[in-house]
Amino acid sequence: MKIHEYQGKEIFRQYGVATPRGVACFTVEEAVAAAPVVAVATEVVKGTGRILVVDDEEVVRTAAATMLRHLGYEVVALSDGEEAVLYYRHFGDRIDLVLLDMVMPKMGGRETLKALREVNPAVKVVLSTGFGLNEAAQTILDEGAIGFAQKPYRASDLSQVVAMALRGERVAR
Numbered sequence: 001m002k003i004h005e006y007q008g009k010e011i012f013r014q015y016g017v018a019t020p021r022g023v024a025c026f027t028v029e030e031a032v033a034a035a036p037v038v039a040v041a042t043e044v045v046k047g048t049g050r051i052l053v054v055d056d057e058e059v060v061r062t063a064a065a066t067m068l069r070h071l072g073y074e075v076v077a078l079s080d081g082e083e084a085v086l087y088y089r090h091f092g093d094r095i096d097l098v099l100l101d102m103v104m105p106k107m108g109g110r111e112t113l114k115a116l117r118e119v120n121p122a123v124k125v126v127l128s129t130g131f132g133l134n135e136a137a138q139t140i141l142d143e144g145a146i147g148f149a150q151k152p153y154r155a156s157d158l159s160q161v162v163a164m165a166l167r168g169e170r171v172a173r
Helices: 028-034 058-070 081-094 109-119 135-142 155-166
Strands: 002-006 009-019 022-027 050-054 074-078 097-101 125-129 147-150
Touching: 050 058, 050 081, 058 074, 058 097, 058 155, 074 081, 081 097, 081 109, 097 109, 097 155, 109 125, 109 135, 125 135, 125 155, 135 147, 147 155
Parallel strands: 050 074, 050 097, 097 125, 125 147
Antiparallel strands: 002 009, 009 022
8 A cells, every 4th residue: 555646636555456447546535534443452451261363374373372361361272274163163162252364274264254153153253364454354254253353463452352352342453
């Protein structure tokens, strides 16, 4: 995403968005008006419960698990959607929340959410990605994920998203 000046107006260009003329362009005002309202968390919220972290990247998975443990949660960390669904089938009654990566090999976030909801339609899932709250992420939220956490994680943001999701509040950060 870039901001350029064109005919005296600042223009916001979003690469990777197909349009009949190539690249999607918006004025800065249009881009700001269309952007979701996302509060910036400054307070770290501690909590309790068991969270299933599902991410194919070991560094990200370990960092999320460590951060959540420091916040007071018990954590089970798995590397892909297939493992997560298998684990959830056996121990889902012990899981309070799933922190789910959107893009993974074998079984991606969307497919994993669908399989988890077949086991338990009330499963609480927070979707996570480094790609931002894009159309693919919004589709998964529309299909039942309760929240969104942007990678890389900040302790304050992740703690608030998790706390709100555990209370059943829909949230995106």
